[in-house]
Amino acid sequence: MAQTPRILIVEDEPKLAALLQDYLQAAGYGSSIVDDGLRALAALRAEPPDAVLLDLMLPGLDGLSICRELRASSDSRLAQLPILMLTARVEEIDRLLGLELGADDYICKPFSPREVVARVKTVLRRVRTPAVDVTPPLLLDEGRLEARLHGIALPLTPVEFRLLQALHARPGRVFSRSQLIDAAYLDHRVVSDRTVDSHIKNLRRKIADAGQGIDPIVSIYGMGYKLDWDAADA
Incomplete structure (x- = not known):
């Protein structure tokens, strides 16, 4: 028991x-x-x-x-x-x-x-639950700012690439909007939270197009975003 x-x-x-x-x-x-x-x-x-x-x-x-x-x-x-x-x-x-x-x-x-x-x-x-690798084949090439999901190229902007890179590096971890701004904008420009939300929306759409409708980016109310491939498959 x-x-x-x-x-x-x-x-x-x-x-x-x-x-x-x-x-x-x-x-x-x-x-x-x-x-x-x-x-x-x-x-x-x-x-x-x-x-x-x-x-x-x-x-x-x-x-x-x-x-x-x-x-x-x-x-x-x-x-x-x-x-x-x-x-x-x-x-x-x-x-x-x-x-x-x-x-x-x-x-x-x-x-x-x-x-x-x-x-x-x-x-x-x-x-x-024993760890199981549920991450689909996502390949990131930082030098070329290129990303591929299931072998399909994601047409990402540099900002979108860096957002995805930050989330993908620590799957399951919740990132605040300010942390994502720091990761995405290397010149430390001042941008609003709404700008981050807009980039995340575009990133979700592009991932869904390549991944047959999946959405691994989870919004955490009042906190930010995390990457959860398990939730995307649910």
């Missing part, structure tokens, strides 16, 4: 923590609550759970520091522990992404508890 996955909820708002616990338990997960950063780190080290919901602002020790401690740990169970970070501000997510903390997901308050449960399921499925 499979063991019930355990989720540690690190949240100092009692009502929110209890609500998350109720929804997780209803979905078949075991869970416990810690409302202090220092106690949370001690609990994680004593008995690592299957995943942790980690609030950014905590008494004792903030979520940022806890995340860094876990990822730097010599204990592989902690270094690879799935972390879903909770924050009260959308703009904070952009800063967290820029720090490359290594969290597996970022969720902005206020959120639906059902969405949190769905995100937990997705993260656990990803870490428990």
Whole structure:
């Protein structure tokens, strides 16, 4: 019989923590609550759970520091522990992404508890499923700024090529719009988020034309974009 996955909820708002616990338990997960950063780190080290919901602002020790401690740990169970970070501000997510903390997901308050449960399921499925190379044959030639999907040339502009290159280099990682702007515009010109969205739209269309309608570029509300070939095949 499979063991019930355990989720540690690190949240100092009692009502929110209890609500998350109720929804997780209803979905078949075991869970416990810690409302202090220092106690949370001690609990994680004593008995690592299957995943942790980690609030950014905590008494004792903030979520940022806890995340860094876990990822730097010599204990592989902690270094690879799935972390879903909770924050009260959308703009904070952009800063967290820029720090490359290594969290597996970022969720902005206020959120639906059902969405949190769905995100937990997705993260656990990803870490428990053996890695399978589902990436279609995408070839990138940086010197020529040329891309081919299934052997079909993608008619990309230089900006579109660099966007695809950045996303393809780290599949599954969420890139904020500002990070994609830095990757796409080497002259560091000032462009708007809407410009990035327009380039992504064109990139999606060209990939779909060559890949029989697939769309591997996933929009993450309030955060940015990621490349997910698995989702494209779903």
